[in-house]
Amino acid sequence: MFKHLSNWFDTRTGYKALIHEALEEPIPGGAKWRYVFGSALSATFMIQLVTGLFLMATYSPSATTAWGSVYYINYEVAGGWFLRGIHHFGSQAMVVLLAMHLVQVLIAGAYRAPREVNWWFGMALLFITLGFSLTGYLLPWDQKGYWATKVATNISSGAPVIGPYLQKIVVGGPDYGNQTLTRFYGLHVGVLPALLVMCLAAHIALFRKHGVTAPKKAVGVEMFWPKQVAFDMLAGLAVFGILVLLVVSEGGANLDAPADASSDDYPARPEWYFLSLFQMLKLFDGDREIIGTMIIPAVIMIGLLLLPLLDKVLPRGFAHFLACTFVIALLGGAGYLTVKAWQADASDQVYIKGRMKADQARDRALLLAKEGIPPEGAAYLLGRDPLYHGGKIFENKCLGCHALGGKVTGEQLAPDLKDYASRIWVRGLLEKPDSPEYFGNVPGCDGMTTWKESSKLTPKQLDDVADYVGTFATIDAETSPSDWADDPKTKAHPGRASFQKECVECHTMGDLSERSKKMQPAPDLFGWGSTRWMTRMIKNPNAPACYGFLEAEQKMPAFGEQLTDNDVTTLVRYLKGDYLPAGSGSMTGKAAAKP
């Protein structure tokens, strides 16, 4: 029955002859393990193709959505971390296998006549594979890929003559950004696969035409089937097994913080197999840069392309010796430079600090992403995060004068803002207004010290006043001063009496016109420490309700012009501790990727 069916199918398709053609290939000298690299590469490419197609089903290529979709694959889709991990390590396996294949071909002399053309197809495949790596690295649109690829595109657009065209085609315009991502995606899933399949088909067809390059003293002939087929399949399985091990032990592929064009101190590094190039570039700076970026790569490329022609001009054995020396020196040099690059990074404090900050940003972004990613794009995860963004602004703009729970030094000009506007902060102020933690170092700010000198409040009364003032921050923007004053809760507060007695002498509560009668002008305390109050204070400390009365030189500068609304909002929330706590869940890229 089966025979009948297969005969029927064979007369319609001729598949038996095809299989015969494919499997009954003679191998002079017999099957060998060292012939497996080509098939292992093809197998790995198939793995990349299949995992790539699955990834395409979820990945979304745009600057706003890419990171989020990769996050989704890594952390939400069942098995997504594994799929992406295989694709990630598979791409590295291809580079490693390529190098092994290259060395094997070279030692066997398989680049020589009549196989020159196939050598060139092999070279084309090499560059296509590197093209896959380069384009793929950008697709998650995370910091790592963004900055590494920016270096690469800057180099390519600086190429003489073709640079501007490359810039147009690859970068997609004068600016590196969303267009670059979509271009790279098109290259990665459309152009490069098509090119690779075409070159691979030609490569295999030519290989079949000329057969393996058997050793000179080869004796006997074996058929491709079954032994070589078994070797090849085992090699493919071994590669897959190693990939699975890598993915499981690493917990999938890393996802860095979302790309942020403003963080230009990011410690950019390319994938490890491009590190040697990166290290080499360090040797050439300024005008000589072109030697590293263009001339050396061009010489290597031309050298590789011309290798097969060496036999024509040099004695055969010598040409082979030269060819092997060249490629092995090349790989050795690349290995040496890679180790150098690692060593340089391991002792580079700027790099280590930068990487640490980058890892913190990544962990924070992953934690925030759990709560949902803003539709405007993943960049806003950190951009709107009080802890990350507000904290950064505070560090850059405020820490020069203010402290934040730090050891207060004599040089500190302005109050410590830890727990600002809380009951604890006020209690401290009422205890020791002239300490450097408060107004001790602010020239001209002696109002509270004046009050302290004549104050008759007992510690218990001070506690109550502090408690009362600590509630001002909860007064929202809709409440008017009179509504608030008439609120029974306000009236019943135990601190109110002392406040009315000692504080309103100087401080107004929402009505500045009362100030003229006061003995010394002071900040208006209505809604003190609320978002509205703090926003006004940061944007314009010279407002009459803030420190407009102060005549000292060293006043707080107005930040209204320097900071965006988002900066101020995140800053205020940062100071108020209004954000997702850092510890919650504490998810790192690795641990979290594991199921």
Ligand code: HEC
């Ligand atoms: C040049 C030094 C300086 C810088 C920079 C500075 N401040 Fe101030 N800040 C002061 C001084 C001095 C005061 C006391 C009032 C005054 O002089 O205006 C003050 C007062 C404040 C107050 C009122 C509470 C208090 O303790 O008096 C807040 C809130 C505040 N600053 C927040 C900030 C924030 C947020 C930043 C960063 C955007 C910042 N400041 C940057 C010097 C500075």
Ligand code: HEC
């Ligand atoms: C002699 C006038 C005077 C009296 C009385 C006074 N203050 Fe002040 N207060 C000031 C001045 C002036 C400042 C600005 C900082 C400075 O000069 O010490 C200030 C600052 C403050 C601040 C910090 C505002 C900011 O920038 O964040 C608070 C809170 C405060 N006072 C609360 C009180 C309380 C509560 C009382 C009553 C127990 C009180 N003050 C009594 C004059 C006074």
